Amino acid sequence: MIPEIGYFSLVLAMALSLLLCIFPMWGAYTGNLRLMRAAPSLAVGQCLFVLVSFAILIYVTLIDDFTVAYVAHHSSTSLPWYYKVTSTWGGHEGAILLWLVMQSSWTALVALMSKSLPWVLRARVLGVLGFLGVGFMLYTLWMSSPFERLLPYFPVEGRDLNPLLQDPGMIIHPPLLYMGYVGLSVSFAFAIAALLTGKLDNTWAKWSRPWTMVAWGFLTLGITIGSWWAYSELGWGGWWFWDPVENASLMPWLVATALLHSLASTEKRGIFKSWTVLLAITAFSLCLLGTFIVRSGIIVSVHAFATDPDRGLFILTFLLVVVGGSLALYAMRVSEVKSEGRYKLLSREVSLWANNIFLVVATLIVLLGTLLPMIHKELGLGSISIGVPFFNQMFSVLIVPFALLLGIAPLLRWKQNKLTPLAKKALGLVAAALLLTASWLYSSYDTVSILTFVATALGVWIVLGALLDIFEKVTVEKHILNGFKRQSMSYWAMILGHVGIAFVVAGVALTSAYSVERSVSMKAGDTAVLNEYTYRFEGVKEIRGPNYSGHAGVVNVLKEGNIVTELYAEKRLYDVGMQFMTEAAIDDGFFRDLYLALGEQLSNGNWSLRIYHKPYVRWMWLGGLLISIAGFLVVADKRYRRRPKYTETAEAKI
Structure with missing residues (x-):
């Protein structure tokens, strides 16, 4: 009965989405303020029913209700509870329901946080979101319901979550x-x-x-x-x-x-x-x-x-309707659109x-x-x-002018800039970027390719441009602290985003150029050397997890005779699907990763291992993290919390 409540909740959410699509749009067209004002309640209502449906899917997964086809196909009794929750979006039907959760949540947030918008615009925004909700809810109810039953015959054990997703x-x-x-x-x-x-x-x-x-x-x-x-x-x-x-x-x-x-x-x-x-x-x-x-x-x-x-055809049709109509x-x-500014x-x-x-x-x-x-x-x-060569080559060409723009962009002003002062700044930044990059790379590596040097220099160039702009802005004030306070959150978001791109560019260039790997065959006591590190294979031990068994290769990593870290690279066999999975062992660091993967046992009793030394690989994810934080910083900007007010009387006349 509980899964049917989840399905019925989706039906109710679908009905509210349909009303959300029709009422505010018609109200905006006719000037009927009552219909427009119904939109926020409809948006919140459809969100609540979708959340109820998703909560029920999580519940039937946690209690191992294998009468539900989705649970039987993507979970098992031995699966840890947190991966049972993950399994609710680990398959197609659950992932679409997760999409609906996000869609309805965004719609409800817009309804609740856009109170200062004029009603006509607010109603139409929510109406469009309602239309999108109708499309995906119809798809879920018609073709991708996660609540289908296997009654009267159902398995006593599930197929388990794909081991690749148990991470x-x-x-x-x-x-x-x-x-x-x-x-x-x-x-x-x-x-x-x-x-x-x-x-x-x-x-x-x-x-x-x-x-x-x-x-x-x-x-x-x-x-x-x-x-x-x-x-x-x-x-x-x-x-x-x-x-x-x-x-x-x-x-x-x-x-x-x-x-x-x-x-x-x-x-x-x-x-x-x-x-x-x-x-x-x-x-x-x-x-x-x-x-x-x-x-x-x-x-x-x-x-x-x-x-x-058939599912793909539905999505393609919906895509064509949305794109074609818009x-x-x-x-x-x-x-009818005219630009106003001159530059x-x-x-x-x-x-x-x-x-x-x-x-x-x-x-x-x-x-x-x-x-x-x-x-x-x-x-x-x-x-x-x-394949990879095509994309890498094309992006290598594009990244140079793009990064050059990012480095100089913070120094540019709206409308017009004087060439001479800007050129002096740019030349100074170029010289500093080249000098710093040369000092960095040639002191660290024996050989430096032109492509690696240029890409790394572009990353340094972007950071220097951001730092110079910060210096110019904060030193306008007598007190530097006041100069920092005067800058908006949007400005700091721009700076942080550009610095994040710099880390990504430099990280990609350096890890691509200087990553090294070695495949070895080892028995207990054998050693292998890669760069300045010595890897000593201590042997293999049995492991047992909640829903898998296997082996872990134990490797001590030494540098100048001292143990740096101990790595455990695993080879797992999952109980339900009898699938083998490799779990790499990683010793991460700001400047390098030591990466170890355990292969198969060979006929002579040795084990095959793959050893990687990957410099600066973490910089890419650090850059991505900085870029994402930049997106969230804008919400803290005061300008976006001060909205112009509109009277309902004025809106009703629109």
Whole structure:
């Protein structure tokens, strides 16, 4: 009976979403304030019913109710409770329900935290979000219900959660990623509402910007943790391999990054209005495209969930409706949009425009590399492969002008800059970046390639540009502390985001150039040397976990005769599915990781091991963390907590 309550809660949520889609939209069209004012209650109501449904799915999973097909397929009695909770989004149906939780939660938050918006705009934003909720709830109830029963015949034991997903990273990675995906629907809703209202002024950009920043922060954090999961769990020492599902999350992130910069231009200078709206539509459209890629069954990936073509067809149809409808509305309204600001070539506006171009070109490259092999195969033209070399080469070309812009952007001012003072600053920064990079790399490594030097220098250049801008701004005041206090949270978010990018660029360059690995065959007492570290194999011991057994290779790592750390690299056999999994052992550090993976036992009794030395690999995830924090900082900016007030009488006349 309890699973049926979960399903019925979704039905009620669907009904409220349908009303949320219709009532406020009709009220805004007719000027009926009563219908518009019903929107917040409908938004909160649908959120509560979705949360009840999700809580019931968690409950039936925790009590091992294998009469529910989803629980039987993705859990087991021996699974630890925290992975049982994780299993509720470890399969297709549960992941879609998690999407609904995020969708309804964002909708309720917008309803509760946008009280100072004019009712017409507020109603239309919530109406658009209601329409999106209807689409996904219909999909869940019709094709992806997690509450289907196996009665009267059901198993006494479940199939267990995929061992790849039994990792701490997967506890938080999907929820964070979905928070970012679905959060971009708010930006989309604001853009569509502004088009419907016909008021694409600076104000809608100001209202939309903090929501976009928070969604972008969650998306950044989700991608970062997903990269860390791939590195630590898959056992091959890689952190990104241009998998189509990885690309599916990267594309909306690139466009959302462009959107943030464009929103800043629209808010502050009244420019790029139509472009900003197009970016908001594109960012969420790419989120839907990513959902289609992951859940249509057209690809095979460790990240992919579904293999049902009918489900993929539903998502594709919904994608075409959303994208086609929004682009049609955009085409009808775009001619009415006029930019207000004026600016010269040497200005912050132009740098933001160039930034957008680079990000959109990068998105098109990823889109081409991801979809072309799929389309080629579906058309019966055979299989083609677009792999890592293509993406690496194309991004290596784009990163140079993009990073150069990031380094100089904080020093640019709105409207116009004088060439001579700016050139002096830029030349000084270039000289300092080259000198620091040369001192750093040539004192640490025997050989330095041009590509590694340039990429590292670009990271240093970005940091120096940010530091110089901070120095200029805070020293305007007599007291430096007052200078720091005068800067807005949006400014510190920009600085932190740029520094985060610098860490990512330098980390990628250095770990790609100087990572080394060695495959060895060892018995107890054998040693192997990699860089300045000696690895002494102490043997293998039996291990037993809550739902697995296996072996752990014990390796002591020594440097100059002293033990640095002891590593335990595991080879697990999971009880239910009888699947083998490698659990790498990692000794992490700010400047390097020591990474060890245990292979198979050989015929001579030795064990095969893979040893990696990966310098600066943590800098990439540190950079991702800094970038995500930058997204959350904007919420603390006072400007976004001071909204203009509107009277209900005035709104009713609109």
